[in-house]
Structures are given as C-alpha cells and as structure tokens.
Amino acid sequence: MTLSFRKHTLANGLDVLLHEDRACPIVAVNIWYHVGSKNERPGHTGFAHLFEHLMFEGSQHHDRGYFQPLQGAGGTLNGSTNADRTNYWEVVPANALELALWMESDRMGFLLPALTQAKFVNQRDVVLNERRQNYENRPYGLAPMATLASLFPPEHPYHWTTIGEVPDLESARLDDVHAFFERYYHPANASIALAGDIDSDEALALVDRYFGDIPAGERVTPVRASALLPHDVRIYFEDRVELPRLYIAWLTPAMFASGDADLDLANDLLANGKTSRLYRRLVFEERIATDVSAAQNSREMAGYTQVVATAAPGHALGDLEAVIVEEIRRLAAEGPTADEMERGRVQAESQFIFRLQTVGGFGGKSDQLNAYNVFIGDPGYFERDLNRYHAVTPDSMQAAVARYLDPAARVTLSIVPSGRAELAAPHSDLVSVA
Amino acid sequence: MARSVAVDRSKLPSPGPARSFVFPSVEKSTLPNGLRVWTVAHPQVPVVSFVLLIARGSAADPAGKEGLAAITADMLDEGSGDLSAIQMHEALARIGAQFDTDIGSDATAISVTTLSRVADRAVGLLGDVVVRPALRQHDFERVRQLRLHRIKQLRDSPAAIADRAFLKLIYADDPYGHSPIGTEGSLATLTVDDVRAFHGGTFASDAATLIAVGDCDHATVAHLAGRAFSDWRANHDQNGQKPANAAAAPRLAVVPRPKAPQSELRIGHVAAPRLTPDYHALAVANAVLGGQFVSRVNLNLREDKGFTYGARTSFEFRRRPGPFVLQVSVQTAATARAIEESIGEIAGIRGPQPVTAEELAFGIAALTRGYARNFETADQVARAVMQLALYDLPDDYYAHFVSRVEAVTRDHVSDVMMRHVDPARLTTVIVGDLDTIGHDLGRLNLGDPVVLSAESF
Numbered sequence: 001m002t003l004s005f006r007k008h009t010l011a012n013g014l015d016v017l018l019h020e021d022r023a024c025p026i027v028a029v030n031i032w033y034h035v036g037s038k039n040e041r042p043g044h045t046g047f048a049h050l051f052e053h054l055m056f057e058g059s060q061h062h063d064r065g066y067f068q069p070l071q072g073a074g075g076t077l078n079g080s081t082n083a084d085r086t087n088y089w090e091v092v093p094a095n096a097l098e099l100a101l102w103m104e105s106d107r108m109g110f111l112l113p114a115l116t117q118a119k120f121v122n123q124r125d126v127v128l129n130e131r132r133q134n135y136e137n138r139p140y141g142l143a144p145m146a147t148l149a150s151l152f153p154p155e156h157p158y159h160w161t162t163i164g165e166v167p168d169l170e171s172a173r174l175d176d177v178h179a180f181f182e183r184y185y186h187p188a189n190a191s192i193a194l195a196g197d198i199d200s201d202e203a204l205a206l207v208d209r210y211f212g213d214i215p216a217g218e219r220v221t222p223v224r225a226s227a228l229l230p231h232d233v234r235i236y237f238e239d240r241v242e243l244p245r246l247y248i249a250w251l252t253p254a255m256f257a258s259g260d261a262d263l264d265l266a267n268d269l270l271a272n273g274k275t276s277r278l279y280r281r282l283v284f285e286e287r288i289a290t291d292v293s294a295a296q297n298s299r300e301m302a303g304y305t306q307v308v309a310t311a312a313p314g315h316a317l318g319d320l321e322a323v324i325v326e327e328i329r330r331l332a333a334e335g336p337t338a339d340e341m342e343r344g345r346v347q348a349e350s351q352f353i354f355r356l357q358t359v360g361g362f363g364g365k366s367d368q369l370n371a372y373n374v375f376i377g378d379p380g381y382f383e384r385d386l387n388r389y390h391a392v393t394p395d396s397m398q399a400a401v402a403r404y405l406d407p408a409a410r411v412t413l414s415i416v417p418s419g420r421a422e423l424a425a426p427h428s429d430l431v432s433v434a
Numbered sequence: 435m436a437r438s439v440a441v442d443r444s445k446l447p448s449p450g451p452a453r454s455f456v457f458p459s460v461e462k463s464t465l466p467n468g469l470r471v472w473t474v475a476h477p478q479v480p481v482v483s484f485v486l487l488i489a490r491g492s493a494a495d496p497a498g499k500e501g502l503a504a505i506t507a508d509m510l511d512e513g514s515g516d517l518s519a520i521q522m523h524e525a526l527a528r529i530g531a532q533f534d535t536d537i538g539s540d541a542t543a544i545s546v547t548t549l550s551r552v553a554d555r556a557v558g559l560l561g562d563v564v565v566r567p568a569l570r571q572h573d574f575e576r577v578r579q580l581r582l583h584r585i586k587q588l589r590d591s592p593a594a595i596a597d598r599a600f601l602k603l604i605y606a607d608d609p610y611g612h613s614p615i616g617t618e619g620s621l622a623t624l625t626v627d628d629v630r631a632f633h634g635g636t637f638a639s640d641a642a643t644l645i646a647v648g649d650c651d652h653a654t655v656a657h658l659a660g661r662a663f664s665d666w667r668a669n670h671d672q673n674g675q676k677p678a679n680a681a682a683a684p685r686l687a688v689v690p691r692p693k694a695p696q697s698e699l700r701i702g703h704v705a706a707p708r709l710t711p712d713y714h715a716l717a718v719a720n721a722v723l724g725g726q727f728v729s730r731v732n733l734n735l736r737e738d739k740g741f742t743y744g745a746r747t748s749f750e751f752r753r754r755p756g757p758f759v760l761q762v763s764v765q766t767a768a769t770a771r772a773i774e775e776s777i778g779e780i781a782g783i784r785g786p787q788p789v790t791a792e793e794l795a796f797g798i799a800a801l802t803r804g805y806a807r808n809f810e811t812a813d814q815v816a817r818a819v820m821q822l823a824l825y826d827l828p829d830d831y832y833a834h835f836v837s838r839v840e841a842v843t844r845d846h847v848s849d850v851m852m853r854h855v856d857p858a859r860l861t862t863v864i865v866g867d868l869d870t871i872g873h874d875l876g877r878l879n880l881g882d883p884v885v886l887s888a889e890s891f
Contacts, residue, residue: 001480024809025455025806026806026810068728072728074799074802076807095452095453096449099448102441122737123740126736129743129764132696132765139590213441242590273527275524280520284520287579290580290583342528343524343527349549350549354481354547357479357810358811
C-alpha cells in the first residue's frame with residue numbers, strides 16, 4: 001500500500017500536497033503550522049494553544065465565527081495544538097472546497113485586523129475552562145505536568161505542557177498575539193494538504209489563487225534543545241482518586257530516529273492489550289493492578305516512553321513497580337519471542353492500512369501527508385515509515401530497551417488518594433502541581 | 435504559475451451543485467438457523483469491518499442483576515473451547531484484528547475490523563467468541579473484580595458521576611435507569627451461572643445480525659458465516675424489558691465535590707423514542723439548540739460568556755423514549771448563571787424565541803449537505819447498517835434522510851419541542867462544590883436540591 005500524492009511549493013514557500021481519492025464526494029483540507037508549545041518560553045506557556053483558539057474567531061473579510069459558513073456548507077472542522085505543531089482541518093462536501101480555501105487563506109493572511117481585546121479575553125476564559133475540565137477537575141489529570149517537568153530541564157521546551165500554566169495564561173496579552181502571528185503564521189511555515197474528491201490540477205490552481213498572494217514570512221529557526229536524565233527522580237502527589245496510579249517515564253529517541261520504532265513495538269509487547277507481558281502478570285495472574293498501558297511518545301526533538309498502571313485496591317504502587325522493572329529487565333536481557341515479533345509486525349501493518357480509510361480529520365490521509373512533510377520533509381514517507389517497523393529485529397528491540405529503558409535513570413511518579421502517601425512507590429518526594 | 439483571477443474577498447464563495455451520493459445497497463440473506471447476514475461492498479481499502487449485533491443490551495438486565503448484560507459481553511473474549519483468554523487474544527493479534535465490544539441499553543455489538551486477506555480467520559474467531567465462549571468460573575471472578583474496581587474509579591470522574599446520577603433520577607427503576615456496568619451491589623450478587631443463562635437466552639442466532647462492510651462479497655461472507663455460526667441455536671428468550679412507570683424526578687440534585695474548580699451539569703428529562711415520527715424535526719431542533727458548535731447553547735455559554743470549554747444538547751434515541759439532555763462543565767463561580775442560561779435556551783426555543791428562518795436553513799444545511807461524509811469508512815457504513823437492523827428501519831432509510839430533513843419547517847420545530855421538551859419537568863444534576871455554589875441555587879426556583887453521594891450509584 002502507498003499513499004500517493006503530488007507536492008508543489010508556491011513562490012511564497014507554502015507547501016501544497018494533493019491526494020486524489022474520489023470514492024466519497026468529500027474533500028479534506030488540512031493545514032499545519034510548524035509551531036507548537038516548544039516555541040514558547042518559560043513564563044509564556046500555553047500561548048500556542050490559546051492562539052489556535054483565536055484562529056476560529058473570524059478574520060478581516062469574515063469577521064464572524066469561523067464555524068458558521070463551513071458547518072452551513074455541510075462541513076466539519078477542528079484544530080489542535082501539541083508541542084511540535086498546530087493543525088487545522090475541514091472536511092467539506094466536494095462543492096465547498098473553494099469556501100474552505102477562502103476561509104483558511106483569510107485567516108492565514110488577514111487574521112489580525114479582526115482580532116479584538118474582547119475576543120482575546122473570551123477565548124482566554126474558554127482555555128482556562130478547558131484546563132479545568134481536562135486537567136484540574138479530571139482524576140490523575142495533572143500527571144503530565146509532573147512527568148514532563150521532571151523529565152526535561154526547566155529551559156527545555158518540553159518541560160511544560162501544551163495547555164500551559166495558569167499564571168502564564170492569565171498574564172498573556174493581545175500584543176503577544178500580534179508578534180506570534182507575524183512570526184509563525186505565514187506560508188513559509190505552513191503546509192496544506194488536500195485529500196479527497198478533487199482533480200489535483202484544479203485543486204492546485206485554487207490553492208495558488210487563494211494563498212499565492214499571502215506574503216512569504218521569515219523562515220523560522222528550528223528550536224534546539226537537549227535533555228539528559230542523569231539520575232532517578234521519584235515523586236508523588238495526592239489527588240481526589242480512589243486508586244493509586246504509577247507512571248514510569250524515560251527519555252527516548254525522537255520521532256523517526258533510530259530506536260523509535262523499536263520502542264514503539266516494545267511498548268506494545270510490554271503493556272498494550274491482554275496478550276502483553278505486563279497485562280498478563282499485573283492484571284491477569286497476580287491481579288495487583290486494574291490496568292496497564294505504555295507508549296513511546298515520539299516528538300521532534302526527543303521522545304519519552306511511559307508505562308502507566310493503576311493499583312488494585314489493597315496494593316501499593318511499589319508492588320507494581322517491582323514487576324514492571326523486572327519485566328523490562330527481562331526484555332532487555334532476553335529480547336522478544338518470535339511469536340511476539342510476528343504479532344507486532346502484523347499489527348503494525350494493519351494499523352498502517354487502517355489509517356488509509358479516511359481522507360480527513362485527525363490522523364486521516366491529509367493529516368498524515370502533512371505530518372511526513374513537516375517533520376521529515378517528505379510527504380511520501382508512508383512506506384518508509386512502515387518499513388521502519390518491518391526492520392525491527394529481536395536484537396534491535398532488545399538493544400533499544402536495554403539502552404533507553406534504564407531502570408536507574410527514569411521518572412517515577414505516584415498519584416495516590418488523599419491522605420494515603422504510604423501507597424506511593426518507596427522513597428518518593430512530595431511535589432506540588434497545579 | 436500564473437493566477438488569472440484575483441480573489442474576491444468581499445463575499446464568501448457559494449458552493450456549486452452538490453455531487454450526488456447514494457447510500458450503497460445492503461445485500462441480505464438468512465442462514466437456516468435464522469442468523470441474518472447483511473453485507474455492503476465498500477472496496478476502497480483492503481479492509482473489512484464485521485459487526486455482530488444482538489438486539490438486546492443493558493435494559494435486558496433482570497432487576498437486581500444490573501450489569502449482567504455488560505459482564506456477559508465482557509466475558510465473550512475470555513476464551514473458547516481449548517483456547518484460554520490470552521490465547522484468544524493472541525489469535526486476534528496474529529491477524530492484526532481490532533476487536534471491540536460495545537454495549538448500550540438496547541443492543542450489544544461485537545466488532546472486528548481486519549485486513550480483507552484474513553477475513554476468513556476473523557469470521558471464525560468472531561463465531562468462537564459469540565457462539566462458543568468458554569464462560570469459565572475463574573475468568574468470571576477476575577472480570578467481575580475488574581468491573582468492581584472500574585465502578586470505584588468512575589466515582590473519581592465528575593462526568594461519569596453526573597451521567598449515572600442523571601439516568602437514575604429521570605428513570606428511577608426503569609431498565610434505562612442504570613448504566614450498563616451496574617452497581618457494586620448488583621455485581622456482587624452475580625454468578626457465572628447468571629452469565630451462562632443470560633448468554634444462552636440472549637445470544638441466539640434468530641436475535642442476531644452479522645454485518646460485513648468492506649472489501650468483500652456477499653456470497654463469501656455468507657459462506658464463512660455458515661461455517662462459523664451454523665451450530666448456533668435459535669432459542670431467543672422472548673421476554674422483553676419491563677418498563678417501569680415513570681416516577682416524578684426531582685428538579686434539582688447536587689452530588690457534592692468539595693473544592694471542584696468546575697460544576698459538571700446535566701439538564702434534561704425522558705423524551706422521545708427512535709421511531710418517533712418527529713425524529714427529523716427533533717434532529718433539526720437539536721442542531722439549532724445545542725447539537726453543534728454553532729448552536730444557541732454553545733454560542734451563549736462558551737463564545738459569549740466564556741463559562742465553559744463547550745456545551746451541547748442531544749436527544750438520545752432508543753427503542754423506548756430516551757433522554758433529552760444538555761451537558762456542560764462550567765467554572766464553579768458561574769454555576770447558577772449557567773443553569774439559568776441553559777434552561778432559558780431550552781424554554782426559549784419552544785416559543786418565546788422560536789427558531790428563525792436563518793437558523794432553520796442553517797440547521798437543515800448542516801445536517802444534509804455533508805451527509806456523505808458519514809459513510810466514508812467501512813466502519814461508518816457498518817454502524818449505519820446496524821441502525822437499520824436494530825430499529826427495523828427500511829433499507830432505503832438513508833436515501834430519504836436528506837429530503838425528510840429538508841421538509842422540516844419552523845412550525846414543525848416549535849411543535850415537536852413543545853411536545854417533547856418541557857422546561858417544568860427538567861431535572862438539573864450538578865456535580866460540584868456545594869459549599870461555594872449552594873447559596874446561589876435558591877434563585878433558580880427549583881426548590882431545595884436533593885443532595886446525593888457519589889457512592890449511591
């Protein structure tokens with residue numbers, strides 16, 4: 001399987017990616033701006049995401065809500081911000097492609113004239129409520145804040161979460177929005193993908209017509225930072241939860257770097273699904289945990305692997321930790337079985353093909369083309385990406401686990417019910433998070 | 435590249451004529467044991483989505499055994515024949531299958547999505563899971579324990595507490611009044627024999643539909659189904675759910691969550707069933723009121739007031755009347771105002787502020803113009819076919835959806851909202867910091883709140 005495409009770069013630097021799939025009369029429009037919370041500075045966290053909200057509040061030639069015309073045309077739309085990028089997408093009936101391009105180009109070219117203090121304050125309130133809903137008032141919701149702050153040093157842009165810190169959001173100003181827009185929201189820092197019921201020549205001409213006159217901005221210098229976790233960090237905090245939960249995290253290779261795919265498959269084998277080693281031991285056999293999962297979180301500058309497990313009532317997190325560390329040591333010492341390797345490869349291939357089923361939305365074909373283009377400069381990376389997984393061998397996986405999931409250099413976070421500090425993994429220090 | 439036409443930014447481009455979309459036809463056959471096999475060819479990607487639908491869900495739980503249907507569904511993949519639970523999952527993993535079990539009040543759906551080249555093995559495993567589950571005692575003990583832990587954990591989540599409290603208050607002892615997982619009390623009484631009996635009486639070939647959508651043809655699927663499901667017996671227990679008489683629900687209830695930064699709200703009551711003739715008008719009404727981003731409720735509470743990250747309303751259509759509900763999580767200080775605004779919007783659309791011509795046109799357009807995108811993937815089409823099977827909708831139901839929605843008028847919208855939604859009957863559930871918000875609640879004129887504890891569900 002491949003993900004076919006055409007790529008063309010407009011004179012102003014905007015990358016245009018086109019993929020024809022005429023099975024369903026819809027078109028996905030997907031734009032990535034290569035800016036995320038990693039472009040923020042301490043004291044100004046949460047800004048990239050707050051800015052994303054403002055992109056939906058109207059632009060110079062359509063100074064009303066962004067949703068109305070597109071939903072009225074039968075479209076669906078959304079956007080998201082993470083550490084490395086901000087994406088915006090619409091999926092519209094094929095006859096509304098031009099409308100979507102008009103709207104996206106108007107906010108890329110003409111956002112600031114429509115931006116007011118009232119809109120800014122309103123969306124800052126909305127974001128503060130997003131933070132309350134998804135982090136502060138959610139069980140275990142502050143775990144990412146504590147984990148990232150310990151994994152990455154204070155000046156490293158992965159030290160903070162994308163939602164940001166409350167005092168930073170409260171002190172954000174409208175002036176900051178102007179500077180941010182000028183610096184990051186322009187054609188040379190963006191990539192647009194169209195996938196679906198299009199004729200690629202016509203679609204390219206339309207994109208050029210709507211975006212071609214937007215002035216090229218200054219190229220953004222990539223952020224560089226490095227992190228090293230020289231020693232063990234053991235922390236805990238109390239939360240309004242019934243069951244304690246353990247998070248163990250390690251610094252790992254960046255997205256697409258050597259070791260990234262090995263760790264992705266190693267995490268599946270360790271902790272994802274009922275066949276995984278840790279599920280078997282913790283949940284199925286010893287029954288000391290209610291759930292366990294693991295992921296290699298691949299980012300542009302670095303990655304981190306995190307294993308998460310919730311203790312069954314009556315069990316302390318130290319018991320879970322001992323099993324997790326033992327299984328990781330065993331994988332590092334003995335490597336995976338042939339059967340585990342085969343299942344991992346088949347599942348990876350299936351997942352790649354499942355991803356080809358939809359043109360739009362988060363993770364659809366248009367989003368994948370942009371991800372490959374923005375992060376690796378090659379929208380055609382789909383097959384090579386799959387080949388990274390085919391190339392994993394028992395030896396390479398074993399080596400990656402041994403090298404990166406070092407039991408002596410990790411962040412171990414315990415979240416325990418209020419007043420139950422004794423359930424935390426041993427020798428953990430209390431931290432405060434907000 | 436030369437640009438021949440300058441962009442006209444004085445007005446938005448109007449969409450051209452819509453490209454046609456026709457919902458694909460469903461091919462049907464029935465095995466000798468009564469199992470219905472329904473397929474749709476959707477060959478774009480070499481993938482097949484299978485859904486095995488049982489038209490019986492958590493509303494079929496016997497009184498006192500709430501959670502039985504869900505734990506039975508959960509036990510299906512815990513091994514079959516000589517295969518242990520883990521070996522069953524290894525077999526699924528070896529073909530790269532995505533396996534899911536969904537249970538709602540009216541139905542249980544077991545789904546497997548897989549590459550088409552291993553479709554035969556997927557159907558075989560689906561048969562093992564559905565027809566021949568092992569249902570062993572020691573697996574049951576473990577699965578029940580995990581579900582008891584899960585109930586404990588749901589008490590941590592304001593949204594889960596609000597959902598459970600809301601259903602309990604508006605339905606009381608009706609089979610729709612409990613969430614599928616049941617309660618700690620009911621789960622504690624269940625035995626593996628209950629599960630075996632429920633499986634025997636509910637998972638029967640004549641009560642099931644096998645739906646296959648994707649890169650497959652009907653004859654092949656029917657043949658595979660014959661192999662995997664032929665020993666399934668048609669002994670469906672015809673005893674349906676027993677609706678309870680609706681008790682008067684309290685107007686206002688609070689589940690205290692001290693120091694919570696937000697209040698989680700549910701506002702609604704029992705409304706209409708799936709087969710109501712008012713379905714399309716209610717869909718349009720809901721689109722305008724709170725069914726999408728550009729709706730009265732979200733624009734008011736989020737975009738105007740900034741009280742929340744998002745607010746929405748929905749009619750949850752079921753076999754019998756399902757809930758109408760507004761759901762939102764608001765900053766604590768704004769709780770009483772948000773409730774006033776919400777109830778005001780619900781009351782307003784029934785008459786004082788009827789849907790305008792512009793809103794009606796917008797609501798209809800939003801529901802119809804992008805209709806095709808609901809049927810892009812095999813899984814989406816399979817879910818659509820599942821609705822046909824579950825509610826006995828005609829095969830051409832989707833072909834007529836757009837014209838039926840387009841026929842809705844402003845009068846229809848006012849009429850159906852008058853008949854199906856009653857502000858005087860709304861129950862408001864708050865999961866929040868009672869100490870902070872308590873003194874504001876009096877001005878809502880909803881009476882003294884009933885105070886509930888999260889442990890009571």
